[in-house]
Amino acid sequence: MDKFLIEGGKCLSGEVRVSGAKNAALPIIAAALLVRGPLEISNMPALHDVNTMLKLIACMGVDVKETGDMQVTIDSSAINSYKAPYELVKTMRASILVLGPLLAHFGEAEVSLPGGCAIGSRPVDLHIRGLEAMGATIVVEEGYIRAKIDGRLKGAKIFFDTVTVTGTENILMAATLAEGQTIIENAAKEPEVTDLAECLIAMGADIQGAGTDTITINGVSELQAASHSVIPDRIETGTFLVAAAMSGGCVTTRATRPDIQEAVLQKLIEAGAEIETGDDWIKLDMKGKQPKAVNITTAPYPAFPTDMQAQFAAMNCVAQGVSHIKETIFENRFMHMQEMIRMGGKILIDGNTATIEGSTELKGAPVMATDLRASASLVMLALVVTGETLIDRIYHIDRGYENIEEKFQQIGGKITRISATN
Numbered sequence: 001m002d003k004f005l006i007e008g009g010k011c012l013s014g015e016v017r018v019s020g021a022k023n024a025a026l027p028i029i030a031a032a033l034l035v036r037g038p039l040e041i042s043n044m045p046a047l048h049d050v051n052t053m054l055k056l057i058a059c060m061g062v063d064v065k066e067t068g069d070m071q072v073t074i075d076s077s078a079i080n081s082y083k084a085p086y087e088l089v090k091t092m093r094a095s096i097l098v099l100g101p102l103l104a105h106f107g108e109a110e111v112s113l114p115g116g117c118a119i120g121s122r123p124v125d126l127h128i129r130g131l132e133a134m135g136a137t138i139v140v141e142e143g144y145i146r147a148k149i150d151g152r153l154k155g156a157k158i159f160f161d162t163v164t165v166t167g168t169e170n171i172l173m174a175a176t177l178a179e180g181q182t183i184i185e186n187a188a189k190e191p192e193v194t195d196l197a198e199c200l201i202a203m204g205a206d207i208q209g210a211g212t213d214t215i216t217i218n219g220v221s222e223l224q225a226a227s228h229s230v231i232p233d234r235i236e237t238g239t240f241l242v243a244a245a246m247s248g249g250c251v252t253t254r255a256t257r258p259d260i261q262e263a264v265l266q267k268l269i270e271a272g273a274e275i276e277t278g279d280d281w282i283k284l285d286m287k288g289k290q291p292k293a294v295n296i297t298t299a300p301y302p303a304f305p306t307d308m309q310a311q312f313a314a315m316n317c318v319a320q321g322v323s324h325i326k327e328t329i330f331e332n333r334f335m336h337m338q339e340m341i342r343m344g345g346k347i348l349i350d351g352n353t354a355t356i357e358g359s360t361e362l363k364g365a366p367v368m369a370t371d372l373r374a375s376a377s378l379v380m381l382a383l384v385v386t387g388e389t390l391i392d393r394i395y396h397i398d399r400g401y402e403n404i405e406e407k408f409q410q411i412g413g414k415i416t417r418i419s420a421t422n
């Protein structure tokens with residue numbers, strides 16, 4: 001297994017180009033299953049999770065071609081299987097996103113039930129109930145969700161009692177080809193949902209209200225070939241900005257979108273950072289200061305994202321003052337904190353709240369990455385504290401960050417990948 005060796009104590013400065021958003025690319029790849037004809041997707045990030053999704057649809061007979069730099073073209077005309085096997089689904093829960101499109105377009109789908117995962121139980125009951133409300137017959141047996149529909153799905157009114165991002169996306173995709181109108185209430189408002197909706201609209205779908213909590217979809221009988229460019233990754237953007245703030249440095253993120261970053265930018269300003277933005281860039285200047293600790297409560301968009309919680313925990317470990325971090329989305333998303341404690345972090349966990357006392361005494365230590373964003377937070381902490389840190393199990397980070405070590409090296413981070421083969 002690859003590891004990162006990091007020499008800390010560096011001030012980060014310079015520019016980073018942000019990649020396309022993983023959480024937008026994954027549903028958009030699944031959306032290609034809704035049309036027999038090419039969907040050309042650009043600004044695709046080169047990530048393990050994206051490769052897994054492409055592999056998943058390729059194993060159904062779908063044609064996947066790299067047609068340019070950061071661009072793939074997907075054509076599902078030759079599809080010959082509607083099954084998402086356990087071997088692939090177990091490595092990436094977002095595989096569940098093929099369920100809605102397969103069922104809506106081909107009338108059947110067999111998708112392995114995603115198992116438990118490091119950050120909590122993460123059920124998919126809302127996806128299943130939504131599709132059932134649209135007329136699908138679904139059984140869960142032998143570890144698989146087996147879904148069928150005679151003819152077309154029927155439009156329905158679907159209320160989610162918990163805001164679910166991939167749940168909203170699954171129903172949104174399914175509803176584009178359903179008969180009649182579907183209304184999704186308490187829909188996820190995440191920018192990645194809006195990006196998916198824009199791609200579907202480019203394919204000929206009739207969708208109103210994406211980005212609000214009520215999305216209305218009037219089903220059409222078929223969708224057409226289209227091109228779409230994936231939005232920039234707001235979590236990757238935030239990760240580099242927070243790392244810069246922790247180091248007292250000055251970093252500009254390019255090819256990004258400040259307008260979908262409000263909650264994170266506000267917290268960085270509260271931490272003492274100077275922020276400047278343009279249409280597609282964000283500059284953070286800490287002017288050599290130590291950040292001030294900030295309180296965080298995670299919640300669905302536009303509130304503070306759970307996917308940035310670990311990074312702010314890392315910042316609060318080296319900040320001035322005491323902070324409270326409350327995680328309201330996932331029940332077991334503090335595992336990075338045990339590793340931060342190994343590096344000298346002063347953290348007390350009580351249920352879903354962590355109290356962190358900032359300190360300048362942290363030191364590098366051997367640590368273990370436990371999930372995607374947790375891994376990023378350990379890299380960030382390791383880059384700024386004194387001494388050396390060896391991070392094991394970094395395969396988690398490759399799932400969702402493109403060339404993270406190269407990007408950190410570009411802004412002055414001392415980070416080296418030690419390959420398992422070395």
Ligand code: UD1
Pocket residue numbers: 022023026093094120121122123124125126127128162163164165166167192306307329330331
């Ligand atoms: C997506 C993101 C992930 C992010 C999360 C929350 C993708 C590929 N992943 O994950 O990076 O951390 O949103 O912003 O976009 N729930 C249920 N039943 C369901 C579905 C969800 O109870 O059927 C619960 C979950 O357990 C969780 C909450 O709803 O407590 C939100 O989860 P959800 O938004 O569905 O997360 P994902 O879509 O899996």
